[in-house]
Amino acid sequence: MKLSLFFLTPDAKILDLIRKGDEEALVTLYESNRRPIATYIARNNGTIEDAHDMLQESLVILWERIRAGSFEYKAHLSTFIYATVKNLWLQRLRKKKLFSSAEIDPEAHEDQSPSALEGLIATERVEMVRDALETIGEQCRKLLLLFYWEEQSMEEIAVHLGFANADTAKAKKYQCKKALEQALHRLQ
Amino acid sequence: MSESRDIHWSEDEDLLEQFVLGRLESVQVARLEKHLQECDRCRIAVAKERELAAGIRLAGRQTVKHRLAQRLEQRRYRSAGWYRVAGVAAGIVLLVTIGIYNRWFAANETQTDKQDRTDRIEKHVEPEPPRSPERQVTDAEKPAGDASRQSAAENRQKAPSLAAGAPRAAGAQSGNITDARVDRLKDLKATNVAEEAERREKKDRITIVTGSSTVSAAWVQGIVITERDQNEPMPMETGAKAKDERAVLRKGKEENFLAGKSVNAKASQNTIQNFTVTQKLISDLPASQRTHLQEAASVQTLLQRNPTGTQITVFLDSLLTKKEFDQSRVKTIGEDSIILNIGKRMVGYRLPPDWTGQGVQQTRKEK
Structure with missing residues (x-):
């Protein structure tokens, strides 16, 4: 039985909307968090454009986590957004060498690359995959996004994209991966 | 150990994906990671799969970010649209207000013009004041012009055959001019009387x-x-x-x-x-x-x-x-x-x- 959104808290409504894939929830979150984020970024050598960018990125991370089912609601969404923006901004400042590394939260980011050079190479390769994804068909793009980004099961993907069953979706996913690898090979 | 090196689990597409996406149990993950330390081929396969997943996720994030930016832009545009509509509405209200204001004063001016015109006509016609009981003026008090008009009226009475053809400006001749002006200024009714007089006069002249x-x-x-x-x-x-x-x-x-x-x-x-x-x-x-x-x-x-x-x-x-x-x-x-x-x-x-x-x-x- 579906409960009316009327009885939910504002955060619960947002979470429900994001789980349903309603991107208007992100706009609502953006508007409600715009001022505190702008104030924070402005106080830390940032501009209004930086605040705009940081807030958008934090909202995308929130979206990604909720959609992937990896989000745990421990505090208000505004608290999560503020913390995410803070980490993202400090990370960017570190890249700009405006702040000392001592001020950066060590848990804020995972630096898995052994060296800066390898990190740059990995970043380039990731961006190349992103570009290659744009060259394959729209259905393949959607399928791979649903599988890798939103981490939906093959059954869910089959329903979402109108395949006969999970096996058909799985076969299609295999074809799409091969197409992406070929596109990536062409770009390289 | 050599056996585990020969079994390349990364060849299992599903297992590789589950490993990269973190959907496996921790025990299984530990076992596979142990194998990765010994198997270069599997390590490369996992690295490729991770790059693929990272690239697709990046594309996903950027897509959502782009759509969010578009929505915000649309909302801003809509807000600007509302401001524009509000501005246009305010402009219309301003124009209407100015129009009403001008019309009000134009109406007053027209009223004044009408009165001036009536006065000019009255001056031109030089109406004979009626001999009402309230305003009986002796001949000695009358100005020369009034006397001459009185004389003319008497002449017309003596020559009825010709007097019948005299112009009929009686409408404009009703009432004392000064009193009529005062009355018109006092109330609108008097103004209507003046307009009626003007209309009657225009019929004849x-x-x-x-x-x-x-x-x-x-x-x-x-x-x-x-x-x-x-x-x-x-x-x-x-x-x-x-x-x-x-x-x-x-x-x-x-x-x-x-x-x-x-x-x-x-x-x-x-x-x-x-x-x-x-x-x-x-x-x-x-x-x-x-x-x-x-x-x-x-x-x-x-x-x-x-x-x-x-x-x-x-x-x-x-x-x-x-x-x-x-x-x-x-x-x-x-x-x-x-x-x-x-x-x-x-x-x-x-x-x-x-x-x-x-x-x-x-x-x-x-x-």
């Missing part, structure tokens, strides 16, 4: 003030004094039949002969000077003037005066022939009356009082 010159027009009813038979000579020709017209001109100082629409250059001594006669059918009469046709012995006539002379337009049952019409003549009687011989008729007219100010005074003196 049209006054157009252009610059310094004044063109006046008045409807008058000419009284048919005589109407001769077909073979009977024209009355004015009786004494001058044996003489030519030039002799008549010399003899009659104030007599003017007219032919058609031509203007007689001969001028009399008073203000009545050049006359032009035009004939028209009664059917050409304006509807407002047809009510004056009840009397059979009258001729509805329009007198128009301009700086160059006086135009007499006679409205007849049937148009005269050119020959008959060319014999039409005008004769001035005193300074406030004229006699028109047209066709078989001799028609008398009393001129409007303000056209013949000097004549009226002269008549009064003679009296």
Whole structure:
């Protein structure tokens, strides 16, 4: 039985909307968090454009986590957004060498690359995959996004994209991966 | 150990994906990671899969970010649209307000103009104040102009045949001018009375003030004094039949002969000077003037005066022939009356009082 959104808290409504894939929830979150984020970024050598960018990125991370089912609601969404923006901004400042590394939260980011050079190479390769994804068909793009980004099961993907069953979706996913690898090979 | 090296679990597509996406149990993850330390091939496969997943996730994030930016832009545009609509609405309200404001003052101005126009007409007509019980003024108190008008009125009473043709500006002559002004200023009702007076006056008289010159027009009813038979000579020709017209001109100082629409250059001594006669059918009469046709012995006539002379337009049952019409003549009687011989008729007219100010005074003196 579906409960009316009327009885939910504002955060619960947002979470429900994001789980349903309603991107208007992100706009609502953006508007409600715009001022505190702008104030924070402005106080830390940032501009209004930086605040705009940081807030958008934090909202995308929130979206990604909720959609992937990896989000745990421990505090208000505004608290999560503020913390995410803070980490993202400090990370960017570190890249700009405006702040000392001592001020950066060590848990804020995972630096898995052994060296800066390898990190740059990995970043380039990731961006190349992103570009290659744009060259394959729209259905393949959607399928791979649903599988890798939103981490939906093959059954869910089959329903979402109108395949006969999970096996058909799985076969299609295999074809799409091969197409992406070929596109990536062409770009390289 | 060598056995585990030979089994490349990364060849299992599903297992590889589950490992990269973190969907495996921790025990299984630990076992696979142990194998990765020994198997380069599997390590490369896992690295490739991770790059693939990272690239696709990056694309996903950027897609959502791009759509979010678009939505925010649309919202901003909509807000701007609302501001624009609000601005346009405010502009319309401002224009309407200005329009109402201007209309209000224009209406006031128009009202003032109307009053001024009425005043000008009243001045031009110089109406006779009524002898109401409340405002009886002795003759000694009256200004000279009033006295002359009073005299003219008396003359008209003594000469009813000619007085019947006098202009009817009675509408504008009702009430004292000063009192009427005060009344009009006091309330709107009085203004309506003035407008009504103006309308009634306009029915009988049209006054157009252009610059310094004044063109006046008045409807008058000419009284048919005589109407001769077909073979009977024209009355004015009786004494001058044996003489030519030039002799008549010399003899009659104030007599003017007219032919058609031509203007007689001969001028009399008073203000009545050049006359032009035009004939028209009664059917050409304006509807407002047809009510004056009840009397059979009258001729509805329009007198128009301009700086160059006086135009007499006679409205007849049937148009005269050119020959008959060319014999039409005008004769001035005193300074406030004229006699028109047209066709078989001799028609008398009393001129409007303000056209013949000097004549009226002269008549009064003679009296």
